[in-house]
Amino acid sequence: MNKLAIEPVVAQLIQHGEDSDELTFWLDIFDDLDPEDQSELVQNLTAELAALDKASQAKPSAPRTAPETPQTPSSAAPAQGQ
């Protein structure tokens, strides 16, 4: 498994607020890991990135249920009367 393949993933994770030093450390030791451990690390990082992407995209586009500006008594009165 090639370390270069996960460098973009690491870069995106850092943009999401991940600890740059920690992820750089993992990149440093990547080639020293057994293939099984490498695979596990890649899975961990890609799953984290997917979850963070989902968290970033889901919430801001969610429809707002509450009115953005509070109603004044004068504007609320006609609504009650109708």
Add this chain to the structure above:
Amino acid sequence: MKNEYESLNPLANAENNVESSVGNPEATLSDRDKEYAALVAATQDRIAQDVQLAVADRPDLPTLGQSIGVPHEEVLQADKATGFSDKLGQIDGEISTLVSSTNEKMQPSADSVAKSMEAENAAPSATEQVQNPTGAEAKEAGAENGGEKDEIIGQAGEKRAGKLRRLLTTAIRLTHVVGGLEMMGEAAVGTTLDGQKLTGTDRVIEGAMGAAALGLDLTVAGAGASEGIQAGEAAILAGRSTGILEKAGAKLGEKGAPKAMDIIKKTVDFMKKHPEATERAEKAVDNQIKVRIRDYRKNGPQPSETQPDLDTSSTETAQATQPPVIETAVDISNIAPSGAAGIRQAEDFANNPANSTEAQSDKPDSNDKTNQNRAEINA
């Protein structure tokens, strides 16, 4: 030894920093987290210092007797007649309980402060709402998923730290026979930094600290621990973790495990790059070990300690395709046998350094001798 003012000063500084940060609208959440973490660390240091001042610096009775020229036997008789040691033992226990209780009580406050800081940073100010409604909405949206993202990052980081811990402890087990004190130290990691908001860097160092504790060399750490227990100034792991790992890395190189050696070397480099986090983790582990040793000295071996010990030889570990991984880092009850063995080894070393290698094997006869010595002193 630090005087009272000096020991108070770091804590007061940390408190002032947090107060300033909370009152400063320009401070970021990250700044506040760091300052709050520093306050928690300073408070823990202060508790540890108080315990040392109150308990561990006290000379033992034989030493006291020698210093004032009273024969050892008379000291023991007087101690037995007055119940002095028993009372001190009770006080030791009460202080240990107080330390644990204080740490537990601090935790809800820590959580509460962290939440209020997050809420404060997340909530848009009135000015922002009027002048920049779009920005405020964006900030609100960010806050909504900020906690979720923190959780995702934390969980993924924990898994990686667990992986590193397993890699390193497996490597350490290849280098030497792991004794009881080392097992206790390794298990103390993970209980010490729980509850604090850890960064990825902290997690890497915590994983490394578990391996370093497991690499404690009895002939050094055992003596240090035993003497330190008497003097209350033991630095069991503090200042040693990187050296221990470097030594273990060199041994792995000799054993023909260059990749494991390389991982350890890079981990040590990482720890050296973050000396403050490393020092904080070392101190936390030392404090935990001391509390556990005092608990042991107070309560003696528990029923579970009659079970076979958990020590494994390097040969056994090397032969295993998947060496046993210590998964009991958080649960002290699971390492009680090795914890007791570690204290016995440390005491054996102090009583008879010439036989310290025997102590590593935790032979029953050396335990009996130590128990006799302990019984004599505490009679």
